[in-house]
Amino acid sequence: MRHLFKAALFAATSLAIAPASAEDLVVTATRTPAPLERLPARVDMIDRASIEARAIVTLPEAIGAAAVQSGGAGQQTSAFLRGASSKHALALFDGVRLNDASTPNGQYDFGLDTLGGLDRVEVLRGPASAVYGSDAVGGVVNLIPRSGAATAFAPFAEAAHGAFDTSRVLAGAAGTAGALSYGLSGEWFDTEGYDLVPRRMATHTGDADGARITTLTAAASAQTGAFTFDLLGRWRESRTAFDTFSGGPFFDLRADDPNLQNEATQSLWRLGAAAALSQALIARLSGGQVRSDRSESDGGVQTSAAESGRDFADLSLNYTHGAATLTGGLAFERNSIDTTPPFANPLSAGEEQLGAYLIGQFALSENITATAALRGDDYETFGTHTTYSLGVVADLAPLRLYASYGTAFKAPSLSERFETSFFNIGNPDLRPEESHSWEVGADVRLIETWRVGASYYQTRIDDLIDYSFAALRNINVGEAAIDGAEAYVALAPASWADVRVAYAWTDAANAVTGQPLARRPEHSWRFDLALAPVEQLTLALTWTYVGERNDVTYSDAGVFSSANGLVDSFSIGAIAATYHVTDHADLFVRVDNVTDETYEQPAAFAGTPRAWTIGVRARY
Incomplete structure (x- = not known):
C-alpha cells in the first residue's frame, strides 16, 4: 500500500516532484536504467499503480498542469514543460521519437494517447538534446508500454462508463x-463530449464535440544465450470533432x-537485437x-491532409563497470512529408x-555522482549541430543536492x-533554435516519511523562428x-495516509518585447491526498490551481x-475511490471538477464540467 501512495503522489507533474527512493529506476534521462536519486534532474514517474489509484485515462491527465488541452478528452493538447513551447517538448514511445514532421513546427499532439496499454509515463523536465537530439529543449515525455509479469499469462481488463456518454474498454x-517477456493490449475510448465553445459566448449552441480513440499495443523480448531480441508495435486511430475560429464575415x-x-x-x-559481448x-x-x-474535413469534404514517415536505425554500445556506465551510439533518421494545407501549396519534402x-554516469566518490552527455547531429540541409550536458548529484543524507547545465x-x-x-515564401536557410539551461536543487528527508525539496532553473532560447509579415x-x-x-x-502522517503539496513559479517572457509568453501561468500549485481508511478501500484526492496567464482571447x-x-485563474478538484472486491477485481469511481468550476484552458475553450466515471477492473 505504501508503494501505491508514493506513486500516486508522484503524478503531480509540471510542479515539483519528490525524488524517489534509490531502487526506482528510469530510462529517459540517460537511455539506460538509472536510479532517480542519482540523476541531476527532476523526473516524474507516473506508474501503473498511480494511474489506477487515480482512475485517470488520458495522457494529459498524467502530465498534469503542463498539459494545455483544447477542451475535453481527445482534443488537441500541448505540453509546456519548464515554461518552454510545446514544440520544445519531445515525445517518445519506449524511446522511439513521436513528434510529427508534417505539423507546421514539428510538435506532438499529446491529447490522443490513452493510458491503458502503458506501464508508466516518464516526464524528464529540462534539456535533453545531448541524449535525443532535436526538440528536447523543455523536456521529454516517454511512454513505456506494459510488458512482463510475475506469471506466464496475466490477463487484465477494464470497462467504464460516465458523463457525456463516455465509454471505455481495455483488454490485454x-x-x-x-x-520470453511480452505485453499485448487493446483499448477503445468513445465520448460524445460537450460544446467546446464556452457558455459565456453568444455563439455557444450546445453542439457537443466528441472523440473516439482506438489503440493497439504490443511489446516483447526474448533472450537466447548472449543474444536478446525485441519487438515493439503500436497502432492508434482517432476521430475528433472541433469548432471554428474563423466564422463570421470577417473570419x-x-x-x-x-x-x-x-x-x-x-x-x-x-525490431531490435542486443548481444552481450x-x-x-x-x-x-x-x-x-x-x-x-492526418486530415480535416468539413461536412464530409476533406479540407486538408498530411502524411509523414520516419525511418530510423540506432546502433549503440553500453559499457558498465561497477557504478559507472558509458553509452555511445549512432542514430539515423529519414523524415518525409506530403501535405495539402488549406491555405498553402501542396508540399512533398524529405530529409536525412x-x-x-x-x-x-560515474561515481566520483561514495556520495557524489556525475552525469555527462555529448551529441552531434548532421542534417542533410543545414549541417551539423552539437549539444552537451553536465550534472552532479551529492547524496549527503539526509540532504541531496544537485546541479546541471545543458544545451x-x-x-x-x-x-x-x-x-x-500567397502569404509565405519558404526559407531553406533557417537555423536551429538554440537554448542553454542550468538548474540547482535540493531535497531533505526530515524523517523517514517526511521530505521537502526545491529547485531553481533558468533557460534562454535564441534564434526562435517567427513569421515576418515584412519578409513574408x-x-x-x-x-x-x-x-x-x-x-x-511530502509527508505520511499515518500508515494509511499520504499528503503532498507542490508549487511552481514560472516567469517566461519574450526577451525582445518583454511580453509574457502565452499559456504559461506565473503561479500554480497542486495538493494530493491518498487515504486507505480500510483495507479494501483507497481514496485519492487532487486539487490543482492554475494562475492567470496570457493567451489569445x-x-x-x-x-x-x-x-x-489575460485569462482568469482557476482551481479544480478530482476525487477517485477504488474498492478492492477481491485480489482480482476492483470497482472504481472518479469525479472530475467536483465543484463544477467554469474555466477556460486554453482561452476560448470550455474546460471540462463536472463529470463522473464508474467502472470495473479485473486482473489475474
Whole structure:
C-alpha cells in the first residue's frame, strides 16, 4: 500500500516532484536504467499503480498542469514543460521519437494517447538534446508500454462508463515465461463530449464535440544465450470533432460548427537485437518506422491532409563497470512529408540526418555522482549541430543536492523551410533554435516519511523562428527568457495516509518585447491526498490551481479581442475511490471538477464540467 501512495503522489507533474527512493529506476534521462536519486534532474514517474489509484485515462491527465488541452478528452493538447513551447517538448514511445514532421513546427499532439496499454509515463523536465537530439529543449515525455509479469499469462481488463456518454474498454495480457517477456493490449475510448465553445459566448449552441480513440499495443523480448531480441508495435486511430475560429464575415468569430472533424492514424514498429559481448559490454542494433496520417474535413469534404514517415536505425554500445556506465551510439533518421494545407501549396519534402552520442554516469566518490552527455547531429540541409550536458548529484543524507547545465536545439521543420503560399515564401536557410539551461536543487528527508525539496532553473532560447509579415517568410528573430522555481512538501502522517503539496513559479517572457509568453501561468500549485481508511478501500484526492496567464482571447460575443489578453485563474478538484472486491477485481469511481468550476484552458475553450466515471477492473 505504501508503494501505491508514493506513486500516486508522484503524478503531480509540471510542479515539483519528490525524488524517489534509490531502487526506482528510469530510462529517459540517460537511455539506460538509472536510479532517480542519482540523476541531476527532476523526473516524474507516473506508474501503473498511480494511474489506477487515480482512475485517470488520458495522457494529459498524467502530465498534469503542463498539459494545455483544447477542451475535453481527445482534443488537441500541448505540453509546456519548464515554461518552454510545446514544440520544445519531445515525445517518445519506449524511446522511439513521436513528434510529427508534417505539423507546421514539428510538435506532438499529446491529447490522443490513452493510458491503458502503458506501464508508466516518464516526464524528464529540462534539456535533453545531448541524449535525443532535436526538440528536447523543455523536456521529454516517454511512454513505456506494459510488458512482463510475475506469471506466464496475466490477463487484465477494464470497462467504464460516465458523463457525456463516455465509454471505455481495455483488454490485454502480459507475462514472462522463461526467457520470453511480452505485453499485448487493446483499448477503445468513445465520448460524445460537450460544446467546446464556452457558455459565456453568444455563439455557444450546445453542439457537443466528441472523440473516439482506438489503440493497439504490443511489446516483447526474448533472450537466447548472449543474444536478446525485441519487438515493439503500436497502432492508434482517432476521430475528433472541433469548432471554428474563423466564422463570421470577417473570419474572426469563435463559433460552433457541427461539421468539422479531425481524423488521425499513427503506427509504429521497431525490431531490435542486443548481444552481450562480455559481462560489461552490450551491443544493440534497432530499427523501425513511424507513420502519421492526418486530415480535416468539413461536412464530409476533406479540407486538408498530411502524411509523414520516419525511418530510423540506432546502433549503440553500453559499457558498465561497477557504478559507472558509458553509452555511445549512432542514430539515423529519414523524415518525409506530403501535405495539402488549406491555405498553402501542396508540399512533398524529405530529409536525412545522422547523430552520434556519448552518455556517461560515474561515481566520483561514495556520495557524489556525475552525469555527462555529448551529441552531434548532421542534417542533410543545414549541417551539423552539437549539444552537451553536465550534472552532479551529492547524496549527503539526509540532504541531496544537485546541479546541471545543458544545451539544446530545435531543428526548423520541413514546413517552416519549404512550404509556400500567397502569404509565405519558404526559407531553406533557417537555423536551429538554440537554448542553454542550468538548474540547482535540493531535497531533505526530515524523517523517514517526511521530505521537502526545491529547485531553481533558468533557460534562454535564441534564434526562435517567427513569421515576418515584412519578409513574408519565417526568420530566426525571436528570443525567450524563462526563469522558474519549484518546491514541494511530502509527508505520511499515518500508515494509511499520504499528503503532498507542490508549487511552481514560472516567469517566461519574450526577451525582445518583454511580453509574457502565452499559456504559461506565473503561479500554480497542486495538493494530493491518498487515504486507505480500510483495507479494501483507497481514496485519492487532487486539487490543482492554475494562475492567470496570457493567451489569445475572444469576447462574450465570440469575436477576437486580443492577441495577448489575460485569462482568469482557476482551481479544480478530482476525487477517485477504488474498492478492492477481491485480489482480482476492483470497482472504481472518479469525479472530475467536483465543484463544477467554469474555466477556460486554453482561452476560448470550455474546460471540462463536472463529470463522473464508474467502472470495473479485473486482473489475474
